[in-house]
Amino acid sequence: MADDMVFMGDHEASHDASPVERVSGIGVDEFVRRFRIPRRPVILTDALQDWPALGRFTPDYFSREFADLPIRCAGKDYRLGEALTLQRNATADQPGPYPCAITDCRQFMRDISPRFGYSLPNRHTHPLVPALLFNSISHIDIFFGGAGNNFPFPHYDFLRMHGWVAQVYGDKEFTLFYPGQEHLLYVDPQRPWRSTMESTNEPDPGRYPLFRQARGRKVIVHAGEALFIPCGTWHAVRSLNASISVLFDQLESSNWREFRQEVVALRRREGQFMKARLIDAYLWVLGPAMDVLEYFGANRRKDWGAR
Numbered sequence: 502m503a504d505d506m507v508f509m510g511d512h513e514a515s516h517d518a519s520p521v522e523r524v525s526g527i528g529v530d531e532f533v534r535r536f537r538i539p540r541r542p543v544i545l546t547d548a549l550q551d552w553p554a555l556g557r558f559t560p561d562y563f564s565r566e567f568a569d570l571p572i573r574c575a576g577k578d579y580r581l582g583e584a585l586t587l588q589r590n591a592t593a594d595q596p597g598p599y600p601c602a603i604t605d606c607r608q609f610m611r612d613i614s615p616r617f618g619y620s621l622p623n624r625h626t627h628p629l630v631p632a633l634l635f636n637s638i639s640h641i642d643i644f645f646g647g648a649g650n651n652f653p654f655p656h657y658d659f660l661r662m663h664g665w666v667a668q669v670y671g672d673k674e675f676t677l678f679y680p681g682q683e684h685l686l687y688v689d690p691q692r693p694w695r696s697t698m699e700s701t702n703e704p705d706p707g708r709y710p711l712f713r714q715a716r717g718r719k720v721i722v723h724a725g726e727a728l729f730i731p732c733g734t735w736h737a738v739r740s741l742n743a744s745i746s747v748l749f750d751q752l753e754s755s756n757w758r759e760f761r762q763e764v765v766a767l768r769r770r771e772g773q774f775m776k777a778r779l780i781d782a783y784l785w786v787l788g789p790a791m792d793v794l795e796y797f798g799a800n801r802r803k804d805w806g807a808r
């Protein structure tokens with residue numbers, strides 16, 4: 502199969518149907534202009550070149566050095582070594598435990614630094630942005646996948662963060678849907694960041710007849726590459742082989758308004774109407790203040806900052 506392909510269901514593409522671009526050697530300003538602001542996904546082939554993790558992070562390395570690390574996969578407790586052995590012996594029909602991720606990455610930060618400039622500024626760790634807004638979701642995860650491990654249901658990343666996938670080992674396939682197709686993706690009203698479909702692989706046409714009209718692109722991200730998934734982009738994921746990816750989020754000026762709306766909507770769905778109004782007002786004021794601080798260099802820590 503070609504690395505990148507466009508799929509269009511039954512429809513003709515009505516807009517940009519080109520494959521996801523692979524670029525290298527571009528400056529941050531160019532990235533912002535060509536990809537972040539117009540919200541175009543892109544693969545940066547040289548973003549990870551300074552990471553010690555590249556070449557060091559392999560399933561064998563984690564099995565050898567961190568076999569006893571406690572890890573939770575799909576609600577079940579494992580030791581990392583045990584989970585990796587199950588993944589190694591998995592097949593497409595009998596996949597190993599998944600999602601399988603290290604969520605407390607503090608001891609690995611040196612291996613995944615510097616945080617590259619394309620993913621900055623980032624507001625997560627600024628002291629004026631309360632951690633409770635993020636509902637205990639970790640911002641950096643080291644994900645392990647094996648054959649048959651999928652994140653197969655369409656979703657966009659929680660709270661409309663920009664998503665970054667730094668692929669340090671193996672290959673992963675992403676299905677990226679074009680914007681504005683929520684009416685074809687069977688959005689879950691209780692969890693509007695995900696579809697009620699369990700999988701994009703041969704969904705039941707009787708239950709999901711509109712899905713065949715959905716349009717998007719498939720792209721394979723290889724070791725050493727970083728994929729930018731702009732805020733609100735619906736996507737699904739498939740591991741093609743043993744793989745290790747560092748997944749992290751970005752919150753900055755261009756997705757602040759959507760982030761604010763998501764945080765407020767979440768509180769409203771939980772019936773916390775007064776809290777929703779207070780948070781809305783606070784974030785409404787904080788956004789422009791952050792813009793000013795960032796103009797003077799805030800939120801650009803390449804060591805990821807601390808929280």
Ligand SMILES: [Fe+2]
Nearest residue numbers: 657658664736
């Ligand atoms: Fe995702």
